[in-house]
Amino acid sequence: xxxxxxxxxxxxxxxxxxxxxxxxxxxxxxxxxxxxxxxxxxxxxxxxxxxxxxxxxxxxxxxxxxxxxxxxxxxxxxxxxxxxxxxxxxxxxxxxxxxxxxxxxxxxxxxxxxxxxxxxxxxxxxxxxxxxxxxxxxxxxxxxxxxxxxxxxxxxxxxxxxxxxxxxxxxxxxxxxxxxxxxxxxxxxxxxxxxxxxxxxxxxxxxxxxxxxxxxxxxxxxxxxxxxxxxxxxxxxxxxxxxxxxxxxxxxxxxxxxxxxxxxxxxxxxxxxxxx
Numbered sequence: 001x002x003x004x005x006x007x008x009x010x011x012x013x014x015x016x017x018x019x020x021x022x023x024x025x026x027x028x029x030x031x032x033x034x035x036x037x038x039x040x041x042x043x044x045x046x047x048x049x050x051x052x053x054x055x056x057x058x059x060x061x062x063x064x065x066x067x068x069x070x071x072x073x074x075x076x077x078x079x080x081x082x083x084x085x086x087x088x089x090x091x092x093x094x095x096x097x098x099x100x101x102x103x104x105x106x107x108x109x110x111x112x113x114x115x116x117x118x119x120x121x122x123x124x125x126x127x128x129x130x131x132x133x134x135x136x137x138x139x140x141x142x143x144x145x146x147x148x149x150x151x152x153x154x155x156x157x158x159x160x161x162x163x164x165x166x167x168x169x170x171x172x173x174x175x176x177x178x179x180x181x182x183x184x185x186x187x188x189x190x191x192x193x194x195x196x197x198x199x200x201x202x203x204x205x206x207x208x209x210x211x212x213x214x215x216x217x218x219x220x221x222x223x224x225x226x227x228x229x230x231x232x233x234x235x236x237x238x239x240x241x242x243x244x245x246x247x248x249x250x251x252x253x254x255x256x257x258x259x260x261x262x263x264x265x266x267x268x269x270x271x272x273x274x275x276x
Contacts, residue, residue: 005034006057007259010049011064014038018274019062022252025273026264034260043067047074050091060092060259062252068133075100085136086166089251092258101258104137107251109145112219114250114266115242119217121145125188128152129181129205130195131159134221138194139163143171147190150174153181154195182208189213191234193220198228205230214238221247226275245271 009019015038023036041049043066050071053061063071068087072078075088076097082088088100112119124147128138131154139150149172154160160175167173176184185191191212197205199222207230209218218234223244231241249266257263 008037009062090255103251105141110250111246126190135194185212
């Protein structure tokens with residue numbers, strides 16, 4: 001049993017997580033000896049809980065709400081992506097050191113590249129709706145792909161401005177008021193909803209795409225429903241669209257490789273499994 005690898009996702013609450021479905025599918029697919037579990041730890045017990053799991057022989061973890069920022073002080077080191085995004089969603093061990101990583105930007109970009117093959121981001125103008133943790137990963141990913149400009153549009157302008165300030169050293173990042181969200185789409189090449197608006201059980205994303213070019217790319221990180229009202233509206237205009245399920249799947253791939261030594265593929269079977 002010495003080659004048996006244990007990993008898991010830590011959150012509070014954690015019952016909603018799709019990560020065990022994803023990682024255990026890959027463990028079976030690649031014939032590996034290992035397990036991946038959902039682990040519920042309250043924020044105030046995170047440090048002790050982590051140590052207890054490490055003592056039990058766990059090789060690494062994913063982190064979800066509310067731990068992505070809380071875990072940073074407990075890491076021995078951070079990868080550059082996690083440091084700049086300001087959040088950790090993956091922990092792995094390197095020569096006894098616990099390293100914090102963030103794979104969300106990778107997942108976001110890889111999802112677009114898989115759904116819209118050979119898409120060229122360079123020089124494009126992007127609007128990102130929302131200013132939460134997911135927006136940080138989306139903005140980082142877009143800037144690293146050499147977009148010319150990112151405009152953040154959020155219900156709270158102050159939060160958008162803080163985010164723009166955090167990323168000003170990486171490229172041109174601007175803000176727009178929430179009531180301008182439909183008007184600012186003129187001349188925009190990429191629109192990303194990084195908020196929970198439009199998700200099942202959440203308020204609708206009230207936006208009019210009339211000013212958007214039919215040549216534009218529209219992404220929604222929401223995957224329940226898979227085809228949100230935003231994506232349906234974009235599809236009706238003839239825009240390229242990218243659904244949200246692939247971001248969830250692709251962000252899991254580097255984490256799996258850290259622990260199990262295999263970079264897994266995303267196939268239709270795993271997408272169907274997660275969407276059931």
